[in-house]
Amino acid sequence: MNHLAVTMAHGRTVTPPRSGEDRLATITTALTGGPSALTAADADGLAEIATELRPVFGASDRIGAAAAQLNDLLIRHRAVPNLHGHPDQPPVLAFHRPDATLVDAWAADAGTAIAMVIGVGQSARLGACQAGNCSLVFFDSTRNASRRFCDLSCQNRAKASAYRARRANSSS
Numbered sequence: 130m131n132h133l134a135v136t137m138a139h140g141r142t143v144t145p146p147r148s149g150e151d152r153l154a155t156i157t158t159a160l161t162g163g164p165s166a167l168t169a170a171d172a173d174g175l176a177e178i179a180t181e182l183r184p185v186f187g188a189s190d191r192i193g194a195a196a197a198q199l200n201d202l203l204i205r206h207r208a209v210p211n212l213h214g215h216p217d218q219p220p221v222l223a224f225h226r227p228d229a230t231l232v233d234a235w236a237a238d239a240g241t242a243i244a245m246v247i248g249v250g251q252s253a254r255l256g257a258c259q260a261g262n263c264s265l266v267f268f269d270s271t272r273n274a275s276r277r278f279c280d281l282s283c284q285n286r287a288k289a290s291a292y293r294a295r296r297a298n299s300s301s
């Protein structure tokens with residue numbers, strides 16, 4: 130999601146890849162050892178899903194709308210619990226049909242994982258960076274779900290701008 134669907138990161142404008150070929154290169158780099166059968170058209174499909182899932186992060190105050198959007202995505206990509214596996218190995222629980230396309234499988238699995246987080250009352254853990262000009266997202270694993278920034282550089286940037294704002298106020 131951060132590689133495909135974000136246009137502001139750490140205070141700077143970033144340009145996510147726009148063509149299938151560029152998206153493919155980005156995905157291949159991000160997922161080392163990831164699926165090698167991915168095509169540029171698949172990469173376009175994954176970028177679309179990333180763009181669709183991005184607003185569900187940082188949405189705990191408008192969770193109804195996020196849930197409706199997520200439900201719609203799960204239906205469109207035919208998410209369904211399914212035990213996958215080779216005959217000689219214990220089955221693994223997946224959330225797509227065995228014959229699902231790669232894009233449907235990815236959408237169904239990622240969408241279900243996010244839906245589970247929301248469904249157990251933990252939507253606050255689907256974090257979006259609160260620093261200015263940054264829309265990176267993250268999974269907040271802190272004990273009380275109190276993380277506000279994507280990383281230390283954004284935390285420092287937000288602290289500095291809060292300090293500047295306070296100083297500007299007190300000198301006026």
Ligand SMILES: [Zn+2]
Pocket residue numbers: 138139258259260263264265278279280283
């Ligand atoms: Zn950030």
